[in-house]
Amino acid sequence: MGKDRSSHVLFFPVPSQGHMNPMIKLAELLALAGFRITFLNTHHNHERLLRFTNMAAYFERYSGFELGTITDGLPQDHPRSGHWFPAMFEDATAMKIKQSLRDMLVNVSPPVDCMIVDAFLGFALDVARELGIPIVCFRTSSPCCFWTSYSIPDMIRAGELPINGNEDMDRLITTVPGMETHFRCRDLPSYCRAPDMEDSFIKLIVKQTRKSAEADALILNTAEELDGPILSQIRTQCPIVYAIGPINALLKSRVNAKHGESYHHFSNTLLEEDKSCVSWLDKQPNRSVTYACFGSLTSMSREQLIELWYGLVNSKSNFLLVVRPNSVIGKDGEGDDVVNELFDKTKDRGYIVDWAPQEAVLNHPAVGGFLTHSGWNSTLEGVVAGVPMICWPYFADQQVNSRVVSEVWKIGLDMKDVCDRKIVEKMVNDVMVDRKEEFAKSAAEMSKLTYQSVSVGGSSYSNLDRLIEDIREMSL
Ligand code: UDX
Numbered sequence: 001m002g003k004d005r006s007s008h009v010l011f012f013p014v015p016s017q018g019h020m021n022p023m024i025k026l027a028e029l030l031a032l033a034g035f036r037i038t039f040l041n042t043h044h045n046h047e048r049l050l051r052f053t054n055m056a057a058y059f060e061r062y063s064g065f066e067l068g069t070i071t072d073g074l075p076q077d078h079p080r081s082g083h084w085f086p087a088m089f090e091d092a093t094a095m096k097i098k099q100s101l102r103d104m105l106v107n108v109s110p111p112v113d114c115m116i117v118d119a120f121l122g123f124a125l126d127v128a129r130e131l132g133i134p135i136v137c138f139r140t141s142s143p144c145c146f147w148t149s150y151s152i153p154d155m156i157r158a159g160e161l162p163i164n165g166n167e168d169m170d171r172l173i174t175t176v177p178g179m180e181t182h183f184r185c186r187d188l189p190s191y192c193r194a195p196d197m198e199d200s201f202i203k204l205i206v207k208q209t210r211k212s213a214e215a216d217a218l219i220l221n222t223a224e225e226l227d228g229p230i231l232s233q234i235r236t237q238c239p240i241v242y243a244i245g246p247i248n249a250l251l252k253s254r255v256n257a258k259h260g261e262s263y264h265h266f267s268n269t270l271l272e273e274d275k276s277c278v279s280w281l282d283k284q285p286n287r288s289v290t291y292a293c294f295g296s297l298t299s300m301s302r303e304q305l306i307e308l309w310y311g312l313v314n315s316k317s318n319f320l321l322v323v324r325p326n327s328v329i330g331k332d333g334e335g336d337d338v339v340n341e342l343f344d345k346t347k348d349r350g351y352i353v354d355w356a357p358q359e360a361v362l363n364h365p366a367v368g369g370f371l372t373h374s375g376w377n378s379t380l381e382g383v384v385a386g387v388p389m390i391c392w393p394y395f396a397d398q399q400v401n402s403r404v405v406s407e408v409w410k411i412g413l414d415m416k417d418v419c420d421r422k423i424v425e426k427m428v429n430d431v432m433v434d435r436k437e438e439f440a441k442s443a444a445e446m447s448k449l450t451y452q453s454v455s456v457g458g459s460s461y462s463n464l465d466r467l468i469e470d471i472r473e474m475s476l
Pocket of ligand 1: 016017018019021140141142269293294295296297298322354355356357358359374375376377378379381395396397398
């Protein structure tokens with residue numbers, strides 16, 4: 001390989017839980033394969049990671065695993081709450097981060113041999129090209145979302161976008177190859193609903209998506225068995241695509257193979273996990289609980305929370321509900337008091353926490369259904385755990401993901417564009433009681449497929465081997 005040291009790979013995720021989780025898992029997989037790793041976090045996320053996790057253990061387990069920090073380009077007093085990170089992509093801010101990244105890469109020792117960056121950080125490609133460092137983009141959201149976003153210019157040319165005010169939202173979209181049969185206007189990523197295609201966010205999405213396709217390769221968190229037809233389409237534009245998901249399952253498979261089943265897995269959480277909900281689950285009958293959780297960015301109105309809550313309370317199942325602090329917005333802008341009221345009324349039917357150890361919860365035998373916002377990580381974690389889903393998509397790729405869950409994989413129901421207690425109740429009862437066996441069977445089959453893909457010789461397992469070899473080649 002031309003040098004007497006391990007190849008040094010630099011990771012740079014967008015600073016949000018849903019982007020960081022899969023990237024840090026890939027970093028661990030590469031550390032396991034003997035690479036030297038620098039995992040870059042923004043200062044703000046770095047502090048939270050150290051506060052809520054035992055990251056020091058990474059250093060003990062992998063001698064060449066280091067955490068680095070970088071500016072997010074925003075002023076110190078920026079609140080960085082909710083869906084704040086797109087502020088990083090604005091030109092002037094991106095320029096500051098780009099400069100810091102460049103300075104870091106010029107000075108780091110040993111030099112970086114390959115960069116794996118979030119597909120939304122397009123400026124990293126410019127830096128990599130200037131410094132002659134191979135670069136691979138990791139698109140952490142779903143392949144269907146990547147592909148529809150890539151196809152936005154074609155949809156505009158064909159007159160399928162923009163969606164006008166009186167549009168039939170059930171109209172099938174016909175210009176996204178591979179998605180002609182199941183995807184309606186309402187299933188496009190939420191930003192496609194913008195009335196004007198000159199909208200700056202749409203333009204940014206198209207630019208970043210197309211730019212990420214120019215990297216040396218693209219990594220997607222999925223398995224060939226889950227998204228085969230869409231992967232074939234993406235490969236017509238991005239010849240080197242590594243499908244190495246579900247990455248949480250692949251990491252477990254590889255770590256267990258090396259160290260045994262009892263091995264401790266790391267948590268990457270940016271909020272404090274309330275593990276008391278696992279003790280509560282321990283007291284519930286098998287497959288009797290609906291787990292309701294809406295990811296790390298969703299905010300909802302107090303009216304929406306109340307509808308979801310009544311739907312759960314009126315259903316025939318008990319429930320575990322996660323309500324993140326400051327995620328409920330009342331008419332007056334303050335909504336968290338409603339959670340305390342619900343908490344008091346819920347004691348005999350359910351349990352409410354701020355933030356859950358989600359993977360442990362989904363794999364708990366008491367959990368029989370997942371009411372989810374359909375974030376891509378949550379979706380895959382539900383698939384791996386074999387838990388049927390009731391989808392209440394909120395934004396971005398979630399609208400596409402919920403359609404995949406309900407109509408392509410058929411492992412759940414899609415509540416899209418509705419938040420009504422009667423519908424929540426009906427869908428929860430369908431998944432938990434009336435059609436329980438049907439959904440449990442299809443979810444178990446899908447889970448089995450994912451386990452096959454991450455086992456020795458499986459597609460994701462082999463794709464990771466290929467990625468490892470290719471990074472070694474690129475670093476020569
Ligand atoms: C959003 C998108 O919808 C997602 O598809 C995109 O790739 C990133 O932005 P987010 O709201 O963070 O993501 O949802 P999701 O992708 O599901 O990620 C949330 C992560 O937080 C999951 O890995 C989940 O296990 C974890 N989580 C969530 C917890 O650990 N505890 C909780 O209580 C809630």
